Amino acid sequence: MIDKTSIENLKQRLDIVDVVGSYLELKKNGANYKCVCPFHNDTSPSLVVSPSKQIYHCFACGAGGDSIKFVMEYEKLSYPETIEKLANMVNFSLSYTTNEGVKKEDRKLMETLNLFYVKQLDFTPFAKEYLAKRGISEASAEKFEIGYAPASFATLDFLSSRGYAMSEGIEYGVAGVGENNQPYARFIERVTFPIYSPSNRLVGFGGRTLSNHPAKYVNSPQTKHFNKSQLLYGYQLAKESIYKKKSIIITEGYLDVIMLHQAGFTHAVATLGTALTNEHIPLITRGDPEVIVAYDGDDAGINAALKASFLLSAHGVKGGVVLFGNGMDPADMVQNGLMDALNHLFRTPQPFIEFALERMVKKYNLKDPLAKQQALTEAMSYLKTLPQAIQESYTGMLSEKLGLHHNLVKIQSHKPQRLDKKERVFEDMLELTIIKTILSQPNLIDTVLDTIDSSMFKTHHEEFSLLLENQLEHPKLRRILLWEDIKIYDEKSLIASMVAFLYHYYNEKFQEIKTARELSYDKKQFLIRKIQEKMMKLKQGELVPYESISTL
Structure with missing residues (x-):
């Protein structure tokens, strides 16, 4: 079981913008963020994420809640699975207890295995020679924690000697069970590249064979800890530079990233043997950088760059494509000292749309x-x-x-886009102001209830009733909290807003009574005097107690 105190401590670490932003592409929208809602067939950004209130809400389908609710709904996970997922995302170590309430230790299998691989590199001269031949310095090998995975039995013996069960190795994707139920290590006789999450948690490995294995590179398999379509190699080391330079270079391989960092291009990252996908977009666009896709100039590289251009331009990402010719990749150019040429290439990428059109026509x-x-x-x-x-x-x-x-070459005219929000009328704004202020400052509820009844609300009667019933998690109240054009007033401003609301309400009643045919002359005159008295006090800025017109 996950310790309850540990869960509460995790909640304090969560940021709704980071959590939702790791799944969806968020765009700044005033004090909040907006994106397309994943919980219904959304065609325009309907989901709002509030950093101040730490909630999300879809104004179309009503989905909403906190960080935990979002991950549960998005990934269809149970509550414990969601807590573990979020802990992995923010590099938080959960505490576990047995059924008897005794705390269990944090196992840290991946970190322990990584230290083993790094140490094995020191004992493997031909692996070190390979790195030196590729131009990788010892400082870079240390920075990126490059290691070496020995024979399968050596890795399995090491894990066993540290008290790890085979089931734990399988869970983290570093071991497997083959034919005849024989266990094996997934990384055998390979240079290893540890892969971290953006929050600096070790979640997987990449491996480059130094034998004649047909698969030159392999990655950890998909697990609950590792999803290669959401990760970028080297991002945890590059993110500070990405935010500072407002630029990110996306390459194809581990060595490209390492060599570019070695040459000072510390904003370089790489995909993990896969093309760019929609799942990468939230991570790539953090900090709103210019995106430079830097791929090989062969057919495979051009096709990958074309797909990336389609994807990134569709998301409105600024940047462009750099292709490397003459059989050289970024790592080769660094090794050959072609820094000026690299700088020029990265300063002059071909814009995504221009690249896409040119390649399609060709x-x-x-x-x-x-x-x-x-x-x-x-x-x-x-x-x-x-x-x-x-x-x-x-x-x-x-x-x-x-x-x-x-x-x-003509573009057909588009139909005008439907506005997200209808234009709010005077009384609509007054009602929403009162509701939002009470939601944010519950101590002001008595001030309101002395003078206003829910029957006075024309547009938001239901929302005011929900407020009085204390159904504060209801989607209709949650969305009011996130409407930025609705202000939250202090008590003085609230009273002024209520005066305006009440004056508008009684003025409408005054007009209704004047034209009412079913009322006797005496009754009509009596009601008109009563309402005029109220309106006079309201004109002077004085609140008047609520009285139902039907009982006057």
């Missing part, structure tokens, strides 16, 4: 009219995935590359 024989039409159709389909202003900015470039008159 696939076709433009001397063939049919092929030219296909190129136009494909390019226009891509442009239509982008905002209209950006589409129109690139139609000229596309017509030039295709050799077509610009009138033939």
Whole structure:
């Protein structure tokens, strides 16, 4: 069992922006953040994340809650699984207890194994020679904690000698069970590269074979601790530089990252043997950096860069592509001392949209009219995935590359976008101001209840009733807390707001009574006098006690 005190301490460490931002691409929106809601078929950003209130809320489907609720709903996890997931994310060590309430120790299998691999490198001259041959300095090997995984039995013996069960090795993806139930280590005779989460927790390994194994590189398998589609190698070391330089270089391999850091490009990271995916976007866009995709100039690298360009441009990410030619990658260029050339490449990436259009057009024989039409159709389909202003900015470039008159490259006009929020009317704003102020300052509730009844609320009667019923977690109240255009007043300002609310309410009643045909002349005159008395006091800034018109 997870210790309850440990869970409470974890909650204090959680930041809703970091948690949601590790899954979804957040955009700053005033004091809050917005993104597309993952809990329904959202077509525009409907989910708001509040750092001050530490909650999220979708204004379309009503989903909302705190960090724990978000991860539970997003990953479909149980409560204990969610707590462990969040602890991994923020590098927090949970305390566990037995059924008898006795605390269990933190096992730290990955950290212990990593130290073993690092020590093995010192005892493996040919592995050190390999690193030296690739230009990796001892300082870089130490910085990136490069190690060496020996024969399978040696790793298994080490884990066993430290008291780790095979089930623990399997859980963390460093061991497995093969045919005939024979255990084996996943990393055998490989240089090892520890892989950390953004919060600096060791979650997996990459390994480069030094034997004749057909798989040159392998990574840890997918586990509850390791998801390669959400991780970037070297990010924990690069993030400070990324935030400072407002730039991130994404490469294809471990050695590229290490050598670029060695050369001073400390904002370099790498994907883990996989293409960029939507799951990478929240991590890549943290700090709103310019993104430079730096891939090999072979067919595989160009195709990967094209897919990355589609993905990143669709998310409105600024930056571009750098391709390396002559059979050289970033690590080779550093090793050959080509720093000026590297600096120039990283300063002048080809913008994602321009790169994508150019590569799409290059696939076709433009001397063939049919092929030219296909190129136009494909390019226009891509442009239509982008905002209209950006589409129109690139139609000229596309017509030039295709050799077509610009009138033939047209973007169809878009239907006007529906506004996220309806325009609030006067009484709507007053009602919301009163509700939000009480939600934020419950001690002011008596001031309100002496003068206002829920029946007075025209637009937000239900929300005010929920407030009086103390249903504070209800989605309709949670969303009011997150509406930035609704202010929270102090007591003096609240009273002024209530005066305006009450004056508006009684003025409407005054007009209704004046035109009411079912009332007798005497009753009508009596009500008019009573309401006029109230309105006179309200004009002077004085609150008046609530009386139902029907009982006057």
